[in-house]
Amino acid sequence: MRFSSSTLVAALPALAAAQDSPIDQYKAQFQDFIGQMGSYIPNPGTHDPVAALEAKTGAMKLSTLTLDNWKETLYEPVSPEATTPEEWWVLVSGGNKTCYGRCDKVETAFKETAAKFALLEEAPHMGYLNCDDQPILCNAWSTGTSNLYVFEMLPSPAPIDTYKKRLNMTTTTSETLVNLYEAGTKDQFTLLEPGWFHPFQGKAVELGLAVPFGYFMWAFGLIPNWLFMLVVSFVSRTMMSNRMQGQANRDAGRR
DSSP states (O other): OOOOHHHHHHHHHHHHTTTTSOOHHHHHHHHHHHHTHHHHSOOSOOOOHHHHHHHHHSTTOEEEOOTTTHHHHHHTTOOTTOOSOEEEEEEEEOOTTTSTTOOHHHHHHHHHHHHHHTTSSSOOEEEEEETTTOHHHHHHHTOOSSEEEEEEEOSTTSOOEEEEEEOOTTTOOHHHHHHHHHTOSOTTSEEOOSSTTOTTTOHHHHTTOHHHHHHHHHHHHTSOHHHHHHHHHHHHHHHHHHHHHHHHHHHHHHO
C-alpha cells in the first residue's frame, strides 16, 4: 500500500473530530494488529524458479529479474572485452497489489514481442520484473508498473546508459513495441541521469542505500490507514494541548 494525497485528505475529518471522538476503537484495532502481525506481513520476495527457467529457455527467451539475480542476469551476455553494448529491454509490471489488475494488456504485448525477438539474430535481450513479487527491487529502483527500461550493458565498471518509457496500459500492443525497436533510436525514451535512483550509477547505489531504502518503503507501505490516522490524531492532540498550555501560561503572566 502506498500513501497518496487522497490518504491525507481522508485523514482530515479525523483531525477535526480528534478532540471529541473516543480512541478506544483505535486501541482495539492496534491490539488486533499486533496480535496478527505474523500473518499480516507478507513475504517481501516471491520467485518461482521453475516458471522462470521455462520462460528463459522457452520460445520467449524471457528472463525474470529478482532482487538477488537482476544484476547478474543483465551482465550475463556481456563479454569482458565488449565495446558494443548488449541491449536489454525490461518490463516493470505487477498484479493486483501494484498495478490493480491493469497491466495484463501491456504484459501480454511484451511477452508476444519477446517471442518475436527470439526469432531474430539481432534483437534486445528481454527481461521481466514483477513488483508484486519483487517489491524491494522496485522500490530500490524507485520505479512503478508499466515502465519499459532499456539497459545498454557494457563490462563493469563502465557506465550503463539506461532509458525509460512509460507504456500506455490500454493501447500498447506487440506492434507498438516492435515499432519502437525498428525505429532504431531512443527518441521516445527518457535517458536516466545518474541521480539518486539510477539502477547502476545512482547515489543510493553508490552509498549502499538502495536496497535498505527498498525495504524501508516496503515496510512503510504495510502501515494500515487506520494506524496512520491514529498517529496523526495523537500528534494533533499533542500540538493543540501544547498550544493551549502555552496560551494559558502567557495569560497567567499578564496578570
